[in-house]
Amino acid sequence: MAADQDLAVSCRGLLKTYGTGEAMVTALQGVDLDVRQGELMMLVGPSGCGKTTLISVMAGILDQSEGDCRVFGQDLMHLRNHAKLAFRARNIGFVFQAYNLLPTLTAAENVTVPLLINGVGRKEALKKAEQVLEQVGLGTRTRSLPSQLSGGQQQRVAIARAIIHEPRLIVCDEPTSALDHETGHKVMELLKGIAMGRDRTLVIVTHDARIFEFADRIAEMDDGRVTRVVTNSSQLH
Amino acid sequence: MYRIALKMLMGDRGKYLGIIMGLTFASLIMTQQPAIFVGLIMRSYSFITDLGLPDIWVMDPEVQWVDDIKPLQDTELYRVRGVAGVAWAMPLYKGLLKARLPNGMFQTCIVVGLDDATLVGGPPRMVEGRLADLRRADAVIIDIDGAREKLSQPPAVPGGKRVELKVGDTLELNDHRAVVVGFSKNTRTILSQPVLYTTYSRAKQFAPRERKMLSFILAKAASDESLAAVTRRIGATTGLAAYSREEFMGVTFRYFLKNTGIPINFGVSVMLGFIVGAAIAGQTFYSFTRENLRQFGVLKAMGTSNWMLLRMILLQATLVGMIGYGLGVGLTSLFGWAMRNTILAFKFPWYLLLFSGIGVTLICAFAALISIRRVIRLEPAVVFKS
Ligand SMILES: Nc1ncnc2c1ncn2[C@@H]1O[C@H](COP(=O)(O)OP(=O)(O)O)[C@@H](O)[C@H]1O
Ligand SMILES: [Mg+2]
Numbered sequence: 001m002a003a004d005q006d007l008a009v010s011c012r013g014l015l016k017t018y019g020t021g022e023a024m025v026t027a028l029q030g031v032d033l034d035v036r037q038g039e040l041m042m043l044v045g046p047s048g049c050g051k052t053t054l055i056s057v058m059a060g061i062l063d064q065s066e067g068d069c070r071v072f073g074q075d076l077m078h079l080r081n082h083a084k085l086a087f088r089a090r091n092i093g094f095v096f097q098a099y100n101l102l103p104t105l106t107a108a109e110n111v112t113v114p115l116l117i118n119g120v121g122r123k124e125a126l127k128k129a130e131q132v133l134e135q136v137g138l139g140t141r142t143r144s145l146p147s148q149l150s151g152g153q154q155q156r157v158a159i160a161r162a163i164i165h166e167p168r169l170i171v172c173d174e175p176t177s178a179l180d181h182e183t184g185h186k187v188m189e190l191l192k193g194i195a196m197g198r199d200r201t202l203v204i205v206t207h208d209a210r211i212f213e214f215a216d217r218i219a220e221m222d223d224g225r226v227t228r229v230v231t232n233s234s235q236l237h
Numbered sequence: 238m239y240r241i242a243l244k245m246l247m248g249d250r251g252k253y254l255g256i257i258m259g260l261t262f263a264s265l266i267m268t269q270q271p272a273i274f275v276g277l278i279m280r281s282y283s284f285i286t287d288l289g290l291p292d293i294w295v296m297d298p299e300v301q302w303v304d305d306i307k308p309l310q311d312t313e314l315y316r317v318r319g320v321a322g323v324a325w326a327m328p329l330y331k332g333l334l335k336a337r338l339p340n341g342m343f344q345t346c347i348v349v350g351l352d353d354a355t356l357v358g359g360p361p362r363m364v365e366g367r368l369a370d371l372r373r374a375d376a377v378i379i380d381i382d383g384a385r386e387k388l389s390q391p392p393a394v395p396g397g398k399r400v401e402l403k404v405g406d407t408l409e410l411n412d413h414r415a416v417v418v419g420f421s422k423n424t425r426t427i428l429s430q431p432v433l434y435t436t437y438s439r440a441k442q443f444a445p446r447e448r449k450m451l452s453f454i455l456a457k458a459a460s461d462e463s464l465a466a467v468t469r470r471i472g473a474t475t476g477l478a479a480y481s482r483e484e485f486m487g488v489t490f491r492y493f494l495k496n497t498g499i500p501i502n503f504g505v506s507v508m509l510g511f512i513v514g515a516a517i518a519g520q521t522f523y524s525f526t527r528e529n530l531r532q533f534g535v536l537k538a539m540g541t542s543n544w545m546l547l548r549m550i551l552l553q554a555t556l557v558g559m560i561g562y563g564l565g566v567g568l569t570s571l572f573g574w575a576m577r578n579t580i581l582a583f584k585f586p587w588y589l590l591l592f593s594g595i596g597v598t599l600i601c602a603f604a605a606l607i608s609i610r611r612v613i614r615l616e617p618a619v620v621f622k623s
Binding site: 052055056059061062082085086087088089090092094096100102103104105109113114116117118122173 | 238240241244245247248249531532535536537538539540541542616617618620621
């Protein structure tokens with residue numbers, strides 16, 4: 001077991017319910033999970049088992065109902081609101097299944113957003129954005145609008161946006177589900193190649209078995225719990 | 238982030254233009270309608286404002302507004318002249334008489350009879366001839382708009398120009414000859430009837446014989462006396478109503494407000510403009526925000542504060558507000574300019590700018606408010622919803 005200070009995320013007895021009374025849904029019922037710094041962890045499991053809920057808690061955009069979740073040692077749920085915002089702005093990168101780019105901004109402008117939120121000036125942010133877009137192979141499309149880009153290209157813009165502010169944790173929800181196999185593979189190569197690093201941790205939710213090979217470890221979930229954690233996809237089933 | 242807010246808004250052409258159109262409409266209606274209203278109101282007392290010299294109007298206490306003539310006996314003039322502090326007092330006849338045009342047609346005119354000696358109460362400006370020409374036999378001076386419009390005669394040949402009245406033409410008033418000796422430029426009155434000036438004694442001949450003929454007494458306070466004091470003294474001594482010019486304007490204005498449906502009518506128009514504009518702009522702005530909730534959610538997840546989102550939405554609302562307001566006010570000015578030579582009453586004083594400015598601000602504040610509420614309540618976790 002890794003020492004506590006080497007943990008990016010540490011969850012203990014995590015419980016999350018949505019709604020109240022009859023309509024109450026229990027999305028997480030006692031999740032224990034550690035994510036080490038510098039690793040690429042995948043969360044897999046059937047639809048509705050709580051994967052998205054879990055990474056939302058890890059990213060600090062959702063509060064758990066019970067239990068403990070520490071991200072780089074911080075108990076996000078009990079942070080004051082503005083400290084939590086600052087923590088997210090500083091430390092978390094997001095990649096979504098639906099890309100979630102701002103449709104009226106160019107690729108470069110989209111990529112600058114996390115820097116702007118962190119108070120970096122526009123000029124400087126744009127310069128950096130162009131560099132990062134270059135890194136993801138979109139150096140020539142910096143002025144394109146999302147609608148002028150293919151799905152794979154949009155996801156690469158989203159990856160550039162997720163890494164530009166050098167966050168310590170990047171959470172990705174089904175980043176390849178909307179892409180064909182080959183494009184998805186390229187996106188994963190990018191994530192693994194550019195987004196990973198010693199100070200960078202990736203948690204990727206997926207049910208796309210074809211990308212399991214990129215994982216350092218895979219946590220399998222079912223019915224709101226982590227059922228097991230394996231280091232090799234061949235150990236699943 | 239502000240630039241992003243603007244790009245979000247302007248990038249959505251359809252909604253952006255929709256919001257601006259709503260606001261333009263609202264600010265247009267909220268300036269153009271009141272401008273016509275103010276124009277009409279000013280015409281209601283234009284007869285008073287056009288008369289520069291006297292500062293006191295004396296009349297029967299029952300008179301409710303400037304066109305409500307309740308004649309006095311000529312002797313009242315001497316009583317007013319006798320009041321201490323009155324520098325001078327002159328008679329004024331004002332009545333509606335039918336004038337017979339050279340071609341035999343009849344037109345109702347406002348006939349104004351001025352004191353024979355001093356001609357006090359004459360028109361504000363002459364465009365042809367001189368006021369003193371009224372001293373010539375049978376002389377009348379006619380306002381130029383009346384001469385060109387209501388007192389003009391149909392063209393001699395079909396399709397030709399209407400024949401305007403000219404100096405030297407004669408009219409008939411109750412079988413009395415009247416010779417046009419000049420034209421004046423007046424502010425239009427509310428019904429735009431032609432105004433015909435003559436002397437007091439001649440007006441009495443023109444008018445059908447009545448026991449009392451004196452419509453108003455125009456007076457001036459002595460320079461060492463306060464207007465209010467003299468006005469009060471005239472009222473107390475003679476039992477007549479004496480108003481300063483401003484008071485009489487106010488009396489007329491209030492009569493107008495109370496007894497015509499005009500204010501309600503314009504009020505309804507303005508309200509409708511406000512409501513329709515607010516509905517279009519507010520609804521479109523809100524639906525713009527709703528459609529962009531996911532973008533706002535992404536910004537929120539990435540660490541943007543509610544306070545920043547609030548300022549972004551306020552900026553968006555301010556932008557559309559200023560453009561809509563500018564266009565609306567501009568269109569109103571354009572409308573006023575295009576109508577400047579027509580019969581339309583239109584006055585665009587600065588307080589109407591303020592009025593519609595407040596209206597547009599209210600609409601934008603309302604639109605921003607409902608949008609901000611929605612965005613502030615938004616859970617950042619929605620970003621992972623597909
Ligand atoms: N906002 C919500 N309100 C109510 N129920 C929710 C909400 N989000 C998720 N759920 C429920 O919680 C459970 C887990 O959802 P989720 O974490 O999205 O699962 P997964 O990502 O593994 O498909 C599901 O049963 C889902 O219906
Ligand atoms: Mg999910």
